[in-house]
Amino acid sequence: MNHWPFIIAAYAITALGTLALSWASWQQMRAAEARANDMKRDN
């Protein structure tokens, strides 16, 4: 049995999960901090 398709699938799923969570967390942080800063400036 060729093991490489299994290895590639495992690494691809991990990479996808890691990158998706990185992107989502960074976006969430950036948006929340920008909103807090805007509100601070407005007051």
Add this chain to the structure above:
Amino acid sequence: MHAFANPARFLKIARPLTPWLFWGGLLLIGVGAYSGLFLTPADYLQGESVRILYIHVPAAWLGMGGWSAIAIAALMQMVWRHPLAGVAGRAIAVPGALFTAICLVTGSIWGRPTWGTWWEWDGRMTSMLVLLFLYFGYIALARASAEEGRGIAENGGVSRVTAIFALVGAINLPIINRSVVWWNSLHQGPSITMRGSTIDSAILWPLGLTVLGFSLWFGAIVLMRMRAILAQNKVEARLARLAREG
């Protein structure tokens, strides 16, 4: 730990630390994964599939480590009323759940060529699946407490029920750890213990890089999520004050 109880002091450290942990972690993951895929030999018994080790073990480590950290945060919240403990618990939950899921999926993929099956209801796999459901429960409880306004009142933290749930859920951690010793399992026994490793050093060395890399990256993600919760909390507190004044 109470030195970091002040969110302003915490943010002063978290802001410069986040990119260092994030990029340092990704670099180590990249080097470790490349080494594991292309520089190490195949295992004499498992063949090439052993290369899944370099992502499966860090995922298991972070899934279990994440819940350990949530339980410690819950204890700190309940005993010392640390204002950032609940925020930390909320921030750890999603990345912890993701890595528990990655551990289960990569383990299943590894199991097919090695054991001839995708899944077996044995102690290790079942207790790890229970951990994933515990994460889902914690996320739902934490979200519910935040939506009800209790989370806001507790500086973006979690309710007492959520903290108790985290502490009770920690009972599953030693069960996961000892499952391969207590019950017959397709899963191999403990390979890395305090007394050393049964894995040959020619195969083992990139594992340290990926475990450290994923741990640093996980730290960066938790800091990002804590910063988001604190900023969101600040906005909601200000809106509530404005509403009271208006």
